[in-house]
Amino acid sequence: MHPDQFPDPDAAGLEAGLAAAAELLGGRRIAVLTGAGISTDSGIPDYRGPGSTPRRPMTFDEFMGSAANRSHYWARNQYGWRHLARARPNPGHAALARLEEAGSVTGVVTQNIDRLHQAAGSLNVVDLHGRYTQVGCMRCATRIPRAVLSDLFDRLNPGFYDSISSPDDIDFAPDADAVVPRTAGFRVPDCPVCGGVLKPDVVFFGENAPRHRVLRALRMVGAADALLVVGSSLTVNSGRRFVRHAVRTAVPVVIVNHGRTRGDAAARLKVDASATDFLAGLEQRLARPQDGR
Template sequence: MSPLQAGEPQATAELARLFAEGPAAVLTGAGISTDSGIPDYRGAGTPPRTPMSIAQFMDNEAYRRRFWAGARIGFLRSSGVAPNAGHLALARLEAAGRIGGVITQNVDDLHRRSGSRTVVELHGNGRVIRCLRCGARWSRADVLGWFDDLNPGFAERNAHAEIAPDGDARVSGTERVVVPSCPGRGAPCGGLLRPDVVYFGETVPPAVFSAAETLVRDASALLLVGTSLAVNTGMRLLHRAERRGIPIAVINRGPTAVDRRDSVAVRIEGGTSETLSALASALDVRV
């Protein structure tokens, strides 16, 4: 199938036709957040980068120092990061009953911040930090405040470090970084803190995947938005949609793993913000 180009009237019309039978489900990836200033892992011009694995984070203090240093600078630089037109279009489409909800592979919380109500976060939420000893949950802002207390001046000295695809930053010289630990709630703890996300090497919790399956099961179509489908969980959801025989649409800059599949009814090459905004307009949904 030759892809349609984002912005073409035919592309918007073909996409809008998928909603004739009822609400669709949407699966999003990093490509929907690039217009918010968060780079992706596999887009055009993105240098190769392997995310930190759970084994590295758990077993090696150097990796934890690097993670928290990058998280601190990423948080400092993310103050201007906000939902973009694509996120907002999906929120309005849900409010209008045109989609049943959003399944996302992202951990940036931008769907919830845009107003989307039904959001299945396959890989967790990076704004939540949990303790592996006592189970307490903290906000990322809380933990990074403790980081500042332990590492005075670090954020200021590294404020211009390059932002990474996961929203953190590439920071060097982390050998003397002190990693924050859990203070406990009411009693000292000292446990290891980690983001409440699914690292490479971990699996999506069964209850989370089940919620995503339910959205696909109840949908009249599946939209794949800003994802190359390189992650197995997304492919599993695609297979559920194929078994049901519902139409599938792909909106992405660059190739995806499913471009040549017969189940793909619409393939749009281009940006997610402009395409989703045009879709909302075609379906008479104000963004």
């Protein structure tokens, strides 16, 4: 398949892409899949977009296989989760929430853990990869708010963060990780209920998304008339499977992202654009027929 493409991320390319997207999506029930690119304008860097810093996230096996690895991870996460907590929804998140309220968007499947869709007012959201605000025990499934664990970390590690003078000294990532000067010696508690390993309620690399979330997301895509992918390179299968599902069910796919994605060949339309600019413009265009009624 050769999609209609608007590869020029300038004003003219955006306008042409928006016109084509509005024509294709107008009057359809739209399921939306979002990736890290929708949150960059909220100050959260993405993984693979222009200007992103190459990094190797910790895998599930590494985290579960070593207490030293867990100590290293949690020391970094103690900075990273606070960065996500300070982030606020941008106009792209807000546009999707209003499109849902207007009936154009049926729901959002997000690969992000930042909860910004909910903060913007979106109601039908599948947090495919989990949420940074919760921690779970891998043995007894006890759930603990991340803020509660943060206070415990502070008590167990007094003065540990004194070497950080400013957030500008830290390289943050969208999975609540952060690169900090030192992590050795960071003390990590066990589960207060059973003594098991505590892990963020997020999907690590090498770990599968929970089946119930995947099934809910597949139902959302299957019930829609179109799939709009925003800000995802579709590099990993957890997101790309929804594009394949849409194609199998003859649901047209529109992809909006800076640069190529691994789903481009399956798209009816591909637009190279900022997620914020595209969604704000799409909302305006999809609202026009309603304004004339």
